[in-house]
Amino acid sequence: MKVCCIGAGYVGGPSCAVMALKCPQHAFTIVDINQKRIDAWNSDKLPIYEPGLHEVVKQVRGKNLFFSTDVAKAITEADIIFISVNTPTKTFGVGKGRAADLKFVESAARSISAAVTEGHKVVVEKSTVPVKAAESISKILKTSSSVKPNASFQVLSNPEFLAEGTAINDLLYPDRVLIGGEQSEEGQAAIELLCSLYESWVPGEKIITMNTWSSELSKLAANAFLAQRISSINAISAVCEETGANVQEVAHAVGTDKRIGPYFLKASVGFGGSCFQKDVLNLVYLCECLNLPEVALYWQQVININEYQRRRFATKIVSSLFNTVTNKKIAIMGFAFKKDTMDTRESSSIYISQYLIEEGARLTIYDPKVQDEQIDRDLKSVCEDDELVGRHVTISHDPYDATQGAHAIVVCTEWDEFKTYDYEKIYQSMFKPAFIFDGRLLLDHQHLESIGFHVQTIGKRASVTQNGYH
Ligand code: UDX
């Protein structure tokens, strides 16, 4: 079979590369309208950082995995076409700030419709889309097949559950593969075709098939449940800080209940990433459109708590630094939305930085993977005054430079390397009193306190030091 994947991003790239690795008998072409991205995929410097991805790409690129900007050609030749384009939250018009912007999905569907003149194509939506998006894709394609009688299409939903930073492992050993399709003979045949691809490496019992809407909604629901767990533990973290309870101990105790489970109970400075906020908002919007305001309000609260958590953390930094950060140097450690990725979409670091910049702080930002231009773009997109960003932000490539002369260190991303630094040396080079705000419960707080740092973290009351600081 020939398989085409439209969209060479965080989802399309890794998922298609792993398919190519596991299905050497089939040929995969990943296409994108972005020439620079495709050039990067064809080079030694891939456009995204993902542990293990380069090794997989090196094994299959040029054999049965190809990257190209010739979208029409790859579509024409393919038996199966995955749509893996981005579906950001709408920034204008009806549903602004909540509904998903489907313009990229629609343009991909129109590219398919324009390119295909004959043959049967199975079109698979892999991007996370609102419920009923498959129906819209189907409508666009059916209009095309009505004027091209030799062309026919079946649209399937096959949402991707990989998480960035662990994408390769998630793809090699998925918890489940979800395939939704039309409940008809043709729909069933398409489902079986896609199943045959996954069966090359995924055990049959992990491949779940269902109707298209269930599949689309399952993806939104799964992300909403995960985001909700984080907001739940973050809400508890606020109670911990007020009562003297320790959120890690509470999470452990709660998570040992089999019915609850230990995962995704890590209190933090708030969840980021391209999916959680977008998908929960998407669900909220769907519920509003379906006239289910109580359900919409319920899920909206997951987002509200996330914003509250970011705000709470940022205001704690200012109040601890004697209620003013004006002209104080603060080192922001980590800008990616989680470790092991260079992705900054919806990263809490952006919002914490914005708050501190607007309070007059001078920030030095260090992240082991995120590119300088990305940090600059992200901050300029949230701060009203571009010049303010220019004047207040320095991007550093060395953690010791970043922290030198700083009043405070703010850990926003849980990069492993942050645990390995020489904090004695860092302490010596900082302004006193030297503060560390650990937004990820990452560092050894006792050790830091023994050096002399004032440590504040999430979900734990700061110990009172001999100087009386909290
Ligand atoms: C998520 C889903 O996990 C994945 O299944 C879906 O396909 C896409 O969205 P991703 O956004 O890549 O994946 O990363 P994830 O590991 O889920 O983390 C999302 C955010 O939540 C990160 O900012 C992370 O730091 C935060 N998080 C996660 C917590 O704050 N606490 C936790 O316990 C877990």
Ligand code: ADP
């Ligand atoms: P995701 O995290 O969902 O993979 P990305 O933004 O990383 O999102 O990747 C989506 C990719 O899809 C981008 O590289 C973008 O250029 C590409 N894309 C968007 N619309 C089209 C289209 N109509 N045809 C081909 N590629 C597209």
